[in-house]
Amino acid sequence: MPRVSRFLERLAAGPPIVADGGMGALISAAVPRLRSPEEANVRAPQAVVSLHLGFINAGAELIETNSFGANRRKLAAHYLENELETINSTAVRLAREAREVAGRDVFIAGSIGPLGESATRRVRTDLFAEQALVLEGRGVDVFAVETFYDLEELEDAVLAVRSVSSLPIVALMTFDETAETLAGVTAAEAAERLNNLDVAVMGANHGAGLMAALAALEQMGGDGKPLAALPNIGLASLAGGRVVYPHATPDYFAEFAAHARDLGARIIGGCCGTTPAEIAAIDEALAEERKPRARLEFAERELLVSLGEELLETGLARALREREWVVTIQLDPPLGGSSKGLVELALAIGESGKAGYVDINDNATARAGMSSLIVSATIERQAGIETIPHLTTRDASVMGLESMLLGAHSEGVRNILAIT
Known part of the structure; x- marks a missing residue:
C-alpha cells in the first residue's frame, strides 16, 4: 500500500502515529556556528541523519525534514537564499537515508514554518509554494506546516502547498497556556477555520508546553479533522548565550501522550527541547495503551491577593x-x-x-x-x-x-x- 494511503488509514483507524521531537534545537546544539539549523543539511549531513535515526530508534513513525526555516525569505536573512534548492532537497534525502538505514518504513513529513516577518498574501503564497514544490519533488510523504502564530499566514501556507501538491497536510498552530495565539485567536476559532481547508490533520505544536497543547486539543476536538499534538518540553530561557529548556521526566511525556490520545490526537510527538528519551516514552505509553493516571483539569490562573492587603496606588x-x-x-x-x-x-x-x-x-x-x-x-x-x-x-x-x-x-x- 502506498505510504500516503497508509498514512490516511492510520489517521482514520489508529493507532496514533508517533512523531519525532525537536530537530532544530538539537541540530543547533550539535553543530557549532550554524547560521541556521537548516544549514546543517549541507555542512554536517551525518549529524542530521544521526538525529533522525535517534528518533526512529526511539519509536518515531513520522520524522520531519530539517527544512522548517528553509523558505527563501528566512534563508536570505542568513545569506543562504541561493542554496534554497540544495538545502531543501538535501533535507529530504537525509531523512530518506535515515529511513533506509533504520530499515523502518516511517513517514517523512516536509517541514514548512512561517516566514518570520510580515508580507503580502501574494508574496507569502509564492514563498511557501516554492519550498513545497522542492520538498515534494524530492519525495516527502506528507507536509507539516507548523509553528504558526498567525492564523491567516497558516491559511496562506496551506493554500500555497495545495496549489502545487495533493499530498496530505498537517497544519499546526502555536498556543499559550490559555489555548490562544499571540494574536488572541483561540484554538476553537482556529479549528473552525482549519476545518474548512483541505488539511488532513490540525493541531498544536511548539507553544508553552504540554499543558498548553492539551488545552488546545480540548478546544479543537469534536467532529472535525484528526488532531495532532507536538509541544515543546516547556518555555525556554537564555543562559550564557545558550537556549535552555526545562527538564521534564519521560514519564511526564507518557502521561501527556495518554491524555492527548484520549482527546483525539492521531499524531503525538514533540517540538523544541524534546529528545529521543521523550519520544520513547510516548511510544511506550501508546503501545501499552496507558490510561491517564491523573484527571486533566484546565483552570484559568488567578492573581491571589492576601486577605487584609491594601491595594494602594503608587x-x-x-x-x-x-x-x-x-x-x-x-x-x-x-x-x-x-x-x-x-x-x-x-x-x-x-x-x-x-x-x-x-x-x-x-x-x-x-x-x-x-x-x-x-x-x-x-x-x-x-x-x-x-x-x-x-x-x-x-x-x-x-x-x-x-x-x-x-x-x-x-x-x-x-x-x-x-x-x-
Missing part, C-alpha cells in the same frame, strides 16, 4: 494617571555585597527634592550585580524614596521571575520597568 501610578512629568534618576546596583553606598545616594536624591524616584538597573552591561529587586526593597525601606526596579527576562525562567516578583511585592516594591 506615586508613579498617580503621576502617570494625572499626566504629570516624572523625574527619576537611574542607579546601578553594586557589584559587591554591600548596598550601603547606594542607599546613602538614594537618601541624598530624596532629600534634594530634584527627583521623586530612583530606577535601579538590572545587571547593566551584562555584568552580575546585586538584584535590582532586592536593592529596591532596601532603598524603599531605608531611604524612603519610591523605586522603579528594572526587570529583564534573559537570566530567569518564568517560574523564577514569578518567584522574584512575589518576594519583591512582599517587601513593598510596587513599580517595575519590564525590559526584554
Whole structure:
C-alpha cells in the first residue's frame, strides 16, 4: 500500500502515529556556528541523519525534514537564499537515508514554518509554494506546516502547498497556556477555520508546553479533522548565550501522550527541547495503551491577593494617571555585597527634592550585580524614596521571575520597568 494511503488509514483507524521531537534545537546544539539549523543539511549531513535515526530508534513513525526555516525569505536573512534548492532537497534525502538505514518504513513529513516577518498574501503564497514544490519533488510523504502564530499566514501556507501538491497536510498552530495565539485567536476559532481547508490533520505544536497543547486539543476536538499534538518540553530561557529548556521526566511525556490520545490526537510527538528519551516514552505509553493516571483539569490562573492587603496606588501610578512629568534618576546596583553606598545616594536624591524616584538597573552591561529587586526593597525601606526596579527576562525562567516578583511585592516594591 502506498505510504500516503497508509498514512490516511492510520489517521482514520489508529493507532496514533508517533512523531519525532525537536530537530532544530538539537541540530543547533550539535553543530557549532550554524547560521541556521537548516544549514546543517549541507555542512554536517551525518549529524542530521544521526538525529533522525535517534528518533526512529526511539519509536518515531513520522520524522520531519530539517527544512522548517528553509523558505527563501528566512534563508536570505542568513545569506543562504541561493542554496534554497540544495538545502531543501538535501533535507529530504537525509531523512530518506535515515529511513533506509533504520530499515523502518516511517513517514517523512516536509517541514514548512512561517516566514518570520510580515508580507503580502501574494508574496507569502509564492514563498511557501516554492519550498513545497522542492520538498515534494524530492519525495516527502506528507507536509507539516507548523509553528504558526498567525492564523491567516497558516491559511496562506496551506493554500500555497495545495496549489502545487495533493499530498496530505498537517497544519499546526502555536498556543499559550490559555489555548490562544499571540494574536488572541483561540484554538476553537482556529479549528473552525482549519476545518474548512483541505488539511488532513490540525493541531498544536511548539507553544508553552504540554499543558498548553492539551488545552488546545480540548478546544479543537469534536467532529472535525484528526488532531495532532507536538509541544515543546516547556518555555525556554537564555543562559550564557545558550537556549535552555526545562527538564521534564519521560514519564511526564507518557502521561501527556495518554491524555492527548484520549482527546483525539492521531499524531503525538514533540517540538523544541524534546529528545529521543521523550519520544520513547510516548511510544511506550501508546503501545501499552496507558490510561491517564491523573484527571486533566484546565483552570484559568488567578492573581491571589492576601486577605487584609491594601491595594494602594503608587506615586508613579498617580503621576502617570494625572499626566504629570516624572523625574527619576537611574542607579546601578553594586557589584559587591554591600548596598550601603547606594542607599546613602538614594537618601541624598530624596532629600534634594530634584527627583521623586530612583530606577535601579538590572545587571547593566551584562555584568552580575546585586538584584535590582532586592536593592529596591532596601532603598524603599531605608531611604524612603519610591523605586522603579528594572526587570529583564534573559537570566530567569518564568517560574523564577514569578518567584522574584512575589518576594519583591512582599517587601513593598510596587513599580517595575519590564525590559526584554
